[in-house]
Amino acid sequence: MLDERRQFRILNRDFLSRMVDLDLISAGGDPRALISRFGAMLAALSLCITYLMVTRYFTSDLPHAKLAVFARGDEEFLISATITIAGLCAVMAWNSVFPDRRDSLILGLIPVRPRTMIAARVAAIAVVLGGVVLTLNICTGVAFPLALSTGFLDAIGGLLTWWFVLALAGATTFCFAIALQGLAAQLLPWRGFLRISGFLQLGLLFGVLATFFVAPPFDPVNAPVIYPSFWFVGLLHVLRHDSVDLFLPLATRALTAMAIVIPLAALVYTLSWSRNLRRMIEAPEILPAKHPRIANWITRLIARRPFERAILQFVSRTLARSRQHRMMLAIYGGFAFALALAFSHSLFEGRSPTPWDKPNPELVIGGLLLLSCAVVGVRALFAVPFTLRANWIFRITSVHRPVAYFAAVRKSLFAIAAAPVWIGAAIVYLSIWPGRPAVEYVLILVLLGIILVERGLNQFRKIPFACSWLPGSTHRKMKIGIWGWVFYLVVNMFAGILVWSLGKPARIFTILGILGALALYSRRRTLEFANAPENRVQFEDSPPAEIFALDLHQDGAWLNDEAFVDTIDPNMGRTIWGRLRPFALGFVALILCGFLYESVSEWHDRREYPRVGQAVDIGGRSLNLYCTGQGGPAVIFDTGANQPGYAWLLVQPKVARLTRACWYDRAGYGWSDAASGSRTSADIAEDLHKLLHAAHVPGPYVLVGHSFGGFNVRIFASRYPNETAGLVLADSADEFENPDYVPDELKSPARKLIPREWWPAAAMAAKFVVHLGILRLMDNGTPPAVRPLTAHDVGSLHALGLQAKTFDMTASEGLDEDQSAAQVRAIRDLGSIPLIVLTAGRMMPGQSTMLASYMQNRIYGSQAGLAKLSSRGEQRILPLSGHGIPFDDPVAIVDAVQSVLSAARSYCTGHEIDCPRACAACNGQ
């Protein structure tokens, strides 16, 4: 007498244990342990979501109605997460849900009614699915409805409704997967179904992940119709009688989907037990293989030697035909796909600042992710054994040296993992991006792929799938967590650097050079390892050397020659210098390349932008001076920090119509030689004095100083009063400024980040790297010309600003700035020379209160104070000009110069005795 209830219980227990595809677990693995860990992970996720998302509802002051509206997005997220997890369950259990050969061959011999088997299976599915949905929502499923409830009864109703909708969403998703698979099995010939089943499974995996990551923010009015989570949000609100009219269309979709999918799934599932069992027994599980000629041709192209072809074909066939390996590869691919979608979300929605047809971070990250996951994933799978007992054939036929096998494995990893990504990337990026950045990016992917393959195969002595695997030896769970985060950060940062570099030759060549060196180094290390005389192909995973030494194994578990496998010194017995030498050589090579790059670039710029002015020897070095115009007093222009004299190109020609006008390059700037030693304003003023005399430019002079140049001309005026006819200070630096009160917006990054006492050392280091071309590397190219400046003007200024000697002198002037300020502070007054202080008065919209206050104090305080240095001083505030007055308002400078000239000339008249020497010059003779 058949006891159906007992049979049901036994079958249900067996089916439950087989719901997880046993092929996914390594040999000897425990499905219950896997399920427990999976459940714990889901519960932890639920707790985290509760803490991050739900607690704010309890603490919010918003009225309930508003809170409920605000919660719709979170409702959609939680339902979407449930749907995703249910979908992933369906993927994991793809081969376990429907009856298989075991059922037909084993259970078919035992007197069990089909209805008992079906019931047991359906019950197992319901238990697993229910368990997953319950675990995922174990915290949120209680906290979230309670947070939105208004009373006890409302809370009960909310809980029931919420769980009801979750259950329906999960069940509908799972039934969809069953219906998909079942329909394919019923409609297609059995062999055809076997062919596409794997692809359907992968398609479902990617579809589930894509739906989760690509779904836009929830909007009941404009909701796209394709997202199931939106439908169930609608159903939830309709069941709660909340804004029924608004949510009814979405709820209708949910009900329609359920009405189609669930009965269809039930139908095809029932049919599968009657139709498919017979087909299964008669047909093989794995399809017969075909021998496409093109595949053989490609194999011969990649692997010249027969045993290399054997390894390559074995690897590719195993990856394609082993369900376990295929599924694991899909998980890596799904991971890459999900991350790529998460990163490129904004690109698909048209919200990315960079268009898709130009190098953009989203697509750059996509390529990096695919390559990394392909290589890392396939390499990880190489270590997962497959039909381990059959590996004796490799042991028996290992008639070649180990290095030959390692080379064959390397070729396989390149051919199967890296090469398809390279080819795909070349096709995609060359199609959508301009030619040069696309080629550069593909080259970068090639080098990265080489590095990943070589590093991935470091210490790898196995023939793929043919070596045992000791549980826990890889600490995989811990490593994935840590390295996952590192990977995320590195990919993000590297993608930013790549987007910044693509299309810029210097940067790209630097990156390619570094990657190329790393690739060569990696290759060398793997070659050294492979050629180590005591190396062997490994067929048994052995514990670490410390454990091995305890001799705990059974006699004969390891061959004597394999016992040496773990004792190969990864650094080949090198000394510390031996290990560091490649890096030292690489570093030296990098420095030499940097020097060469900087030297060649400066030589090129000198040819492109020839000298404007003349070199004047001031004793051991020359300074560049450019003078035009006739008359006197001569007007001498001194620029701000990091600006060549050429920056006066909008001012000097206009002044040259009035009198003789000269600009010069301070030491190290423009076309002047650099100087050693201190670079205080006193040193600079002395240089200027020597220059003017060596160039026979007769005094007195009207000196115009912009920014830091203001310090220099003031020192000149105080040291050589008889040679100074007047001063114009264009937004000059002032000696009263306390660095602590300067807003951060106005400070350079160096001043913000580096403590003052480290400035000398930092300056020295910065000078060194600038001579290696780092400034040029980081430069974004010549800015576009803005009238009245021509392209040549802009190019000249840009090129002169990139010179290493200019950075040196700017840094030196910066280090001596305090001394310069002290020198200037010692000047109490400038007598009665004509003095005009031009002050930038432009306020930026939206600037901080602190900055506005600083500007006010500066304009009406310290700058106004400068005008009082002379009894004939005057301040002019320029409301439309920023600090760069020579470019923002050159006319104001010309007017100021004109005023000073007039004042100087008119003063001279009748004061010939008092006029600073050469009154004839004052009077314009």
Next chain:
Amino acid sequence: MLELRGVIKRYTGIPVVDGVSFTAARGEVTGYLGPNGSGKSTTLKMITGLIEPSDGEILFDGVPIGRDRLAHKQRLGYVPEEPHLYPHLTGAEYLEMVGQLRGIPERLVDHKASGFLRLLGLHGDRNVPISSYSKGMRQKILLAAALLHNPELILLDEPFSGLDVNSALVLRGLIHELAARGKVVLFSSHELDTVERVSSRVVILHKGKVVANDSIEHLRSLMSLPTLEGIFSQLAIEQDTAAITQEIVGLIEA
């Protein structure tokens, strides 16, 4: 010539092969007999190099096999007792892989593999995965894989297992022919009739020790027993088979 000198193999201190010494000469077929667990397969695996002996020496043509394992494997053909094959590969793919692993040129591999498949009656199933093969078909694949590279030393562990009558006859003749061409053939089997017909010498193992090592003719006359079965029963079987049979029937009918 294959020579074993005092070969010992211990597992957790217990010798499963205990001081085994014998020779197998070229041109001879040497049968290696013994009850289950006597150490036959272990001995064969030691000869292949898959396991390391705990003590003793194994020489081929006077050279210890451990001196140059690569060369030894190049000359060795082995059919294991259990047909562990990669189930996802087809018969043709498996033979192609073995030929390639041994470095046989592509065209020769194709020629030999297709010939073996045809002659062993597997041509129609050459593109079917091995997972669908019957036991006998897998045995044929193992045989083909072992002989593909024309080995000098042929080790066969239960080669007749699963073979149909026709294939068994072919294999019997093949063993003779291979020995006649100067190969060293050592094969172990439980089918005493076949061993008696094929082998010129037998080595009988019992509890890891060699209890007989002689030509069959000589053993017959020495022990005055007409068949190898009788000799084997005398030397290697300790159980009362009739009593065991009765007990099993009793269990079934319980």
